[in-house]
Amino acid sequence: MKQITGGMVYYYYVCKRKLWYFAHQLDMEPTSELVGMGKLIDEQSYCREKKHILIDDTINIDFLKSWKIVHEVKKSRSIEPASIWQLKYYMTVLEKKGLEIEKGILDFPKIRKREIIYLTDEDKVEIERTLDDIRSIVDYPFPPELVKKSICKKCAYYEFCFI
Numbered sequence: 652m653k654q655i656t657g658g659m660v661y662y663y664y665v666c667k668r669k670l671w672y673f674a675h676q677l678d679m680e681p682t683s684e685l686v687g688m689g690k691l692i693d694e695q696s697y698c699r700e701k702k703h704i705l706i707d708d709t710i711n712i713d714f715l716k717s718w719k720i721v722h723e724v725k726k727s728r729s730i731e732p733a734s735i736w737q738l739k740y741y742m743t744v745l746e747k748k749g750l751e752i753e754k755g756i757l758d759f760p761k762i763r764k765r766e767i768i769y770l771t772d773e774d775k776v777e778i779e780r781t782l783d784d785i786r787s788i789v790d791y792p793f794p795p796e797l798v799k800k801s802i803c804k805k806c807a808y809y810e811f812c813f814i
């Protein structure tokens with residue numbers, strides 16, 4: 652399997668079925684209106700910062716301040732645990748590259764909030780467990796069982812699951 656992206660870690664915590672669809676190139680997200688809005692916020696809010704650092708052709712960091720503080724920009728706090736784990740994954744990758752990462756910051760420009768995130772040793776263990784689980788899910792020949800969620804109606808894969 653190709654490298655695990657931040658988006659895959661995010662989807663793992665949102666919905667494992669969504670992760671499977673995404674990993675099997677059923678990538679509907681660029682046409683989703685909600686994702687489009689997220690990108691617009693991103694482009695308008697941080698134009699003075701150095702942005703979009705691509706690592707190993709896989710990890711796309713929104714921006715990195717002083718090589719120590721990793722920022723991830725989100726449009727809302729609706730699926731915050733997934734955003735936190737995505738950011739912690741980025742911090743883990745950068746640490747493995749030899750950087751001394753001080754903290755992560757989840758930015759919510761639309762609501763003018765930010766949240767400071769620290770990476771603990773327990774988090775690093777959880778990330779490794781998550782990466783193993785992601786590899787197993789992606790290797791399934793079929794998508795994982797359908798579990799209906801409150802977010803389904805806004806999901807780009809809704810038609811795959813319910814129609």
Ligand code: SF4
Nearest residue numbers: 666669803806809812
């Ligand atoms: S519609 Fe719901 S169950 Fe299906 S992929 Fe999206 S979030 Fe997951």
